[in-house]
Amino acid sequence: MFSFNECTEGRPRTRKKYHLLTAELRDKKGRIIVSATNSYKKTHPMQKHWASKTTKPDAIYLHAEVHALMRARYQLHLVHSLHVFRYDAHGNPAPAKPCPVCQQAIAWAKIKHVYFTCEDGIEYERH
Numbered sequence: 001m002f003s004f005n006e007c008t009e010g011r012p013r014t015r016k017k018y019h020l021l022t023a024e025l026r027d028k029k030g031r032i033i034v035s036a037t038n039s040y041k042k043t044h045p046m047q048k049h050w051a052s053k054t055t056k057p058d059a060i061y062l063h064a065e066v067h068a069l070m071r072a073r074y075q076l077h078l079v080h081s082l083h084v085f086r087y088d089a090h091g092n093p094a095p096a097k098p099c100p101v102c103q104q105a106i107a108w109a110k111i112k113h114v115y116f117t118c119e120d121g122i123e124y125e126r127h
């Protein structure tokens, strides 16, 4: 249903150690509704809000997962799964498990199917 090749196909290679973490929200048929990346410059009140509910209140820069949820705010009823992935300069998968701040946002959005990259490939969690 979701493979690592899907994450890397057609995407530019990075010269940095890691590609930006990317989060995609998909519908029941697996079609991408929105795609968003981490930001180290942009803050957002929603990110701040979810961060304040965890032990990481200073995590105010937009995480890919929160960023994607904000972009899809009028289409949340269509969201079936969340896919979070990151890969290194060699195209190998890297850990991208949603952090406690994003877990809060995922629970709020009632997303049940969460896929993320880890060093061995893709992991799945049912929420």
Ligand SMILES: [Zn+2]
Binding pocket: 063, 064, 065, 098, 099, 100, 101, 102, 103
């Ligand atoms: Zn996060």
